[in-house]
Amino acid sequence: MSKILTIGEILVEIIATERGNGFRAPVSLIGPFPSGAPAIFIDQVGKLGQDCAIISRVGDDDFGHLNVDRLRADNVDVSGIDIVPQGTTGSAFVRYREDGSRAFVFNIRHSACGTIELTGNAARLAEECTHLHVMGTSLYAPSVVDSILAAIRIIKSKGGTVSFDPNLRPEILNAPGMREALKAVIAQTDLFLPSGAELYLFTEATDEKDAVKELLATGIKAVVVKQGSVGATYFDQTRTLTSPGFAVEEVDPTGAGDCFGAAFVTFWLNGAEPEQALLYANACGARAVTKAGPMEGASTRAELDAFLVSQKV
Template sequence: MDVVTIGESMVLFTPESSPLMKYAHTFSKKFGGAESNVAIGLARLGHQSGWISKVGNDEFGKGMVSFIRGEGVDVSQVTYSTTASTGLYFKEVRRSNDVRVEYYRKGSAASTLQPSDLDTSYIKNASYLHLTGITPALSESCYETIKSAISIAKQNGVTVVFDPNLRKKLWSEKKAREVLLEIAAQSDIVLPGVDEGFFLFGVDNPESLGQLFLDNGSSLVVLKVGAKGAYYFTKEESMLVPGFPVKDVVDPVGAGDGFAAGVLSGLLDGLTLEQTVLRGNAVGAMATMVSGDFEGLPDRLEIERFTKQLDMEDVHR
C-alpha cells in the first residue's frame, strides 16, 4: 500500500434551489471528508491508497463505502457501527470566498473509532501514513486512535504526513493548539497553511513558520500560501514554488486535500521537492474549478493537459 489514511467521511448536502440554505427546497447529495478526498485523489493518480474509518450501518454509510470503493480506494479497514449513525454536513457556497459549513456529526459512527479498530499490519505495510487534525478533534477515542497509529508507523519505518486542517468548530482553541502541535512534532512531514501556522505559533511570516515547524520536530514542511503557491522547508534548503492561476474559482473546499494528494503523489514518484510541490499546487488548483469536495481531483492525463495549457498561455502572452 502506498498511502493509508484515517478519518471521517460524511454525507454532504448542498442547496440547489437557492444558494442560501434557509431558502433551499432541494439539495444535492454527495460524500466528503478530508482523508477520503486525499485517498481518492491518490487513486486517480495511479497510487494504492487505503482508508480506515467507521460508518453507520445505514444506507448512507453503505452508499459511501460503495462509492469510495468505486473510486479505487481500498476500504477493507472500514467497519460498521450498529449503535451510531453516519455523519452529515451541509455546505452553503454563497460565493467562491464565502463558503459556510454546518456539521451534524456529534456522536457519529466515526467518532467512536478507537485503537482496537486499527490493524497493525495494514499500517506497517504502507509507505506513508496520512493524518489530519480533524480526526483527533472528533472524540477522545479518536485522539487515542491517531496516537496509536503514529506509534505503529514510527515502530515500522512508515513516514507520517500531517495536515493540521484546523476546524475551530470541533474543539476549543486551547485544545486544538496543544494537540496539533503535539502531532506535528511526531510527524515527518507537515502540510500547514499559513493561517494554521499563525494559529499555532502567532506569526505569519513564511520563513519564520517554516523554521518553527522544523524546530518542532518535522523534517519537511510544505507551507501553503494561497494563490502564491507553497514553500517547502528542510534543514538544508527552502523555496517558494509558484501556484497556478485560477480565474474562476467554483468551489474552494477540497483544494487542500488535492494539494496533499499531489504532494504525496510526487513523493511516491520520487520527484524533486520542487516538482513535488508543483504537482501539489496543480492538483489543488484543479480541485477549485469544479463543484464538490473531490470531483475536480484529476488523473495524470488531466494534470498534464492543465499544465501544458498554462505553459502555452505563457508563450502567447
C-alpha cells in the same frame, strides 16, 4: 513499496445552491456528495495510482455506501471502513455566505465515525502501511485521536513517516481535547502542510522565516505552506522553493487543499524533487476547484499531465 494510510471522518456533504447565512429556513440544496477531509485526501491519492487505505466508520445507509463505493472505485483499500449497522453516516451541510466564507451544520462526533477504533482490519492496516497522513479535522473524538496516535507509533516504529495538515476551521479548534491532540501529532510529523496562518499554530515566531526555522529545528523534515490560488512554498533545511498557482475558474474551493496535499505527499513519498511535487500539487488543487462537490474534482495523473500541457508548463 509505500502504502499511505489516513484515519478519520467520512461524511456526506450537502451544499446550499444559493449564497446566504445559514440554514434557518428551507433553501435549495444539492447532495449527497462523498466528503470528509481525510476521505477527499485518500480518494485523490488513490486516483493517482498510489497504494492507500482509510480507517473510518459509516452507517449502513445510502450515505455510507455512496462513500465506500466511490473510494473503492478510485483504488482506495476500504477494508478498514467499518459499516456500523445501527450507526448513521456523518454529514456536513455547507452554505457559502456572500463574503465567500462558509456556514456549516455538522454531524460528526455522534455519527458512526465518532467511534473509530484501531482494532481488526484497522489494526492490520496500521501494520501494513508505511506512511500516515493526519488531518486536523479528524481529531474530533477521543477514540479517533487515540487511534491516530496509536497508528503513528506503529508506523514510526517501522521507520515510516507522518504528514500533517492542520486543516482547521474555527468550529473545530475549540472542540474538547483538540489543542492537546494537535500538539501530540505535530511532535511526530515529518512533512507539515499548513494553510496560511496555520504555520504559526505551533511556533512562537511572528514571521514565516522564523516559524519555518523553529518547525524544522523540532525534527520536521519539510514544511509546505499552502496559499490557495496563489500557490505554495516548500521549505527544508537547505531549500526554499515557491511555486505559483494556476488561474482557473473557481466553482467550489472545498477539497482543493486536500487534493493539493494528496498530490504533494504522493510525489514526495515516491522520491520526486520538491519542484515537481509542488507543480503537480498546485495543478491538482487548481483542477479541484473547477468542479462542484468536495471530491468531484479529484484528478488522475493523466488529467494532471494534460492540465499542465494546457497551461503551457
